[in-house]
Amino acid sequence: MKKNVIIEKRKTFRHGDLRNALVTAGLEMARSGGPKAVILREATRQAGVSPNAAYRYFAGQAELLDAVRSACLSRVAASIEDEMKKCRPGRDPQVYARKSLRAVGIGYLGFAMREPGMFRTAFSVPPPVDSPNPANTASMGLNAFQLLSLALDRMLESGLLTKKSRSDAEYLAWSTVHGLALLVLEGPLYRMPHEAILALGERLVTMVERGLN
Amino acid sequence: MKKNVIIEKRKTFRHGDLRNALVTAGLEMARSGGPKAVILREATRQAGVSPNAAYRYFAGQAELLDAVRSACLSRVAASIEDEMKKCRPGRDPQVYARKSLRAVGIGYLGFAMREPGMFRTAFSVPPPVDSPNPANTASMGLNAFQLLSLALDRMLESGLLTKKSRSDAEYLAWSTVHGLALLVLEGPLYRMPHEAILALGERLVTMVERGLN
DNA sequence: TAGCGTATGTGGACGATGTTTACTTCGTAG
DNA sequence: CTACGAAGTAAACATCGTCCACATACGCTA
8 A cells, every 4th residue: 555654753752742643644544534544553653653652642542533533523613614704794684594504504515525534534433332421412513513503593583493493403404414415425426426416415405494494 | 242152063064154144243243333343253253164264255354344234224224114114095195195204214213223233334335435336326225215215206296396306305305314313323412312313303304394395 | 960750652562353375175066 | 986166274464452561851859
């Protein structure tokens, strides 16, 4: 395969920023291979360090993956944010609200298509059964979630949504876009051309708009 | 962990049904651990056979996983079918159509909750970049897809859907339910109680009904 | 400035996995 | 009955994650 030669044999005994270097290396592996490609030893190799050095910063491979995953999630949020910034509050609040919701969907889907590896990593999980961590309800994607919530709030404020239908609407909207992204990335829409996917995305967001009620 | 003792040291040199035994073992591993838990060596162990024997039937671990995945997909379809059988064509075709669509959604989501490991395995993929297999467009879940199509056709026939909005509606509906399932299995809805999830599922299907237009 | 404690890395080893190459066993076709 | 080929075995290798004991040098204190 690719024999990434170590950049340079660092001269200092201490690396200086190892934890960060490991996550960065992991990120790159995730980018081009998904969660399964995040190899601890390979990360240390790229950092020019012995395998065990990683254990000074992570309890194990799982924890490294977790850090990488976290980084991926923030990229997702960033993508949404970028899309969101494009729509400014015009005179019609309803138009603004609709645009916001669309931005969330498009930013999300767009990232999935642009960075499949990272996207899949972002939403991969450790054994979903063994983390009875009560505190991590908020550990995932609150940023992206908040952006979505924001868009939905705008819908509510502008009268496009009733108070009742606003509740938990995040989950419904999120489900929809996330589902399409996965269908595209690893489902039957695998070979569908990008424009077609985006068109489907548009319809999807419209469906949410109309269907949330 | 669990030290599944070999059932019995078979007396015949030939196993007789090895390929099947391997897939079955793999299925069980998938059930209780997802795709990552499908270990080739472990499968051969459970079949009471040497590791290499597997290579008579599969090119490698990936191919075994693929077979298991395929089995999981058919389970998904079966779950939908079960739900579908519950709704009979009454006098009102629109009611029937709606019930059908709901059945698909509920069957799908229900399976995800009942068999998380298999569900996750069903929708896991090899490196999504390296299978330029043109023939496998239909290799995945056509069964489940067909059931969904059927339900949507009923919607069309009964006048709940326009011809135009019928096109590609599978993908929109599928995205939605699949997305919720994943949010529940490995997303922020991880710890949400089952009733709440089902309630969300109902709302979701309603959203699709209304939003497809 | 000398020394020392400790955070940071190293080295070597272990068990598990996937996979390859060479060999053995045995059902069966001719 | 014999020989061929399908089915399974044995031993070995590379890689991965991880544990243990040990080495290094940074930076604080005396």
